[in-house]
Amino acid sequence: MAKSIIIAVSGPSGSGKSLFSKSICNSFNTDEAEIISEDGYYKHRPELSFEERSVQNYDHPDAFEHELLTIHLSKLKSGKSIEVPLYDYVSHLRKNQTLLVSSCPVIVLEGILLLADEKLRNLIDIKIYMDAPLDICLSRRIYRDSVERGRDIASVITQYNNHVRPMYFKFVEPSRKYADIIVPKGGKNKVAIEVIQAKIGELIQNKK
Template sequence: MRRCSLCAIKTTNTGEIDLRHAIIIGISGASGSGKSLLANTIVNELGSEQVVVISEDSYYKDNPNLPFEERAKINYDHPDSMDHELLYQHLLELQQGKSIEIPVYNHALHLREKKTCRIGPHVIIVLEGILLFVDKKLREIMDIRIFMETPLDICFIRRLKRDIDERERTLDSVLKQYEETVRPMYLQFIDPSKRYADLIVPRGGGNRIAIDMIQAKIRELLKKVQIDKT
């Protein structure tokens, strides 16, 4: 039976919040399935003072010793492209009440930038990414696992617009990647990983009934935290 990673939230002698464990929510699904929309909805409705969102996209492995041409050939939809060990260690540090330095990944250059993004401990940590449920350690540290099941044609259109508008990709490169790696890796790794989900959400991040159910579960876990606190 999976152990729930919840315990008391206490105040230290300095008045700081001591988060020994946090509620960790994992949201997975195809690229463009609505993961970020759901994550942002949780933040908007529960408040940024309680919720922080961490994207798996920040944890691509860094390959500064490879030339750009070689970095561009890497299959970024395969689990081996992810630094899940660093992500897992960062989650443990957040649970211990520590701040972390999240990598800032440049998708145009396929490199981590020198700067990082500092994140402090929060009551609720929302992880979103395509390959989260493939990793056993990440699955086991999550309190809720949600899989976004959205038609692949809709996902493709969203990904195409995002990669061109936000990541400075060319149309040809996006189409080539989708055909050679995105769709095959979805079928090989991502779709099978939905068997680990506690909840499968059809129609993406705009499914209001599913969102209400998820928030009800989160509030139930928050009440447990408050009970443990007393």
């Protein structure tokens, strides 16, 4: 079983992390490169009512079960498979289903707070930070949450002002200093995509 190299794509919400991760992996087979989202590791809080879950701070490190993610990354790096939790943004709960991810040459991990956690950083081989203006991030988040996740715009803006923006300045932006590569212009930065793809190709060849 292959032992995985972990590439983290971090940065503010709406900076293009998901698009960038998909773009750099789209020229590789699923047995060569796999994507895991930090969002799947949001804590499962069924003891809270839907109203209580709706107002939780999902941009604070305490919102994530990083301990489980750390265990899973360690397993992947040692050649083992994992069951990745899946998150339902509508109910704010984990789904009953999980996603089986087998250890492969490259795992691309994307999420807002990956570089803010020292234990995670110690397991990550290449650290990428997506750098984008906050007004662009906000407009993307409004579109995503209202169109793709069925939320009303007022609640999206309230969450942004109360949680997303303050946590960006407290946790996300300070983690930028740990990045090996800083990518501007969002997930469509072709030069950055090609550079990372070339590196992934090199890593995969070295694994053979």
